[in-house]
Amino acid sequence: MVIKPKIFSINKKLICAVSTRAGGVSPEPFGMNLSYQVGDRDENVTKNRELFFNRLGIPLSSVAIPGQIHSDHIQYISEAGEYPDCDAVVTNKNNLFLIVTVADCIPIFLYDSKTQAYAAIHAGWRGTEKRILKKGIEMMRSTFSTEINDLFAYLGPSARKCCYQVGEEVADKFNKKYLIHSEGMNPKLDLITMNYDMLIDSGIDKNKIEISEQCTICNPSLFHSYRRDKDLSGRMMAVIGIRS
Numbered sequence: 001m002v003i004k005p006k007i008f009s010i011n012k013k014l015i016c017a018v019s020t021r022a023g024g025v026s027p028e029p030f031g032m033n034l035s036y037q038v039g040d041r042d043e044n045v046t047k048n049r050e051l052f053f054n055r056l057g058i059p060l061s062s063v064a065i066p067g068q069i070h071s072d073h074i075q076y077i078s079e080a081g082e083y084p085d086c087d088a089v090v091t092n093k094n095n096l097f098l099i100v101t102v103a104d105c106i107p108i109f110l111y112d113s114k115t116q117a118y119a120a121i122h123a124g125w126r127g128t129e130k131r132i133l134k135k136g137i138e139m140m141r142s143t144f145s146t147e148i149n150d151l152f153a154y155l156g157p158s159a160r161k162c163c164y165q166v167g168e169e170v171a172d173k174f175n176k177k178y179l180i181h182s183e184g185m186n187p188k189l190d191l192i193t194m195n196y197d198m199l200i201d202s203g204i205d206k207n208k209i210e211i212s213e214q215c216t217i218c219n220p221s222l223f224h225s226y227r228r229d230k231d232l233s234g235r236m237m238a239v240i241g242i243r244s
């Protein structure tokens with residue numbers, strides 16, 4: 001089972017999808033796990049990746065995977081492979097499929113309908129605090145001369161304000177308007193609204209933004225959640241690319 005945003009449907013050749021926990025060959029607790037780094041068996045992960053990418057018609061040899069180090073590093077890329085030192089990749093090459101690996105962090109995709117450039121961004125609390133989304137938009141503007149009116153954005157399933165409690169030391173780094181306080185509990189952090197505000201502040205039309213309604217933490221049948229399952233959590237992958 002995969003989730004497909006609707007916002008990019010203006011381009012029939014654009015493929016964008018997010019995997020779920022459902023449909024994989026790994027035994028519980030991993031299910032449809034797409035990461036080799038969580039204690040799942042390698043051969044099961046390989047099979048799961050084949051299932052996910054085959055379903056979308058994407059050759060495994062054409063995916064680009066950022067290493068995701070909770071930074072604000074964004075890299076322009078023109079070929080498939082692994083990019084260890086960044087949390088976002090941008091390209092304008094067809095048949096190159098950009099990946100974000102997640103289990104609570106937000107997978108964010110940008111698409112420029114005029115230049116056909118696109119970006120995949122990994123944003124947890126660190127990336128959001130460093131405003132990686134804003135920097136991704138700026139990089140598209142400087143690299144591809146992207147105009148804001150041509151940009152479409154998708155924010156995928158992630159840990160939401162219903163569940164995402166943080167310690168005071170993390171809460172202190174954020175504007176109070178993104179924190180929800182309740183008696184006797186750690187504050188909850190609303191990263192989606194903060195990233196949405198970055199899109200709006202950049203001038204993107206709100207009708208060109210799609211936000212998944214799904215919280216990874218309180219949907220255990222559908223999503224992996226590191227916050228919920230700790231070391232027994234698998235990872236989803238989210239992907240964007242344009243087939244020529």
Ligand SMILES: [Zn+2]
Nearest residue numbers: 162163215218
């Ligand atoms: Zn929730």
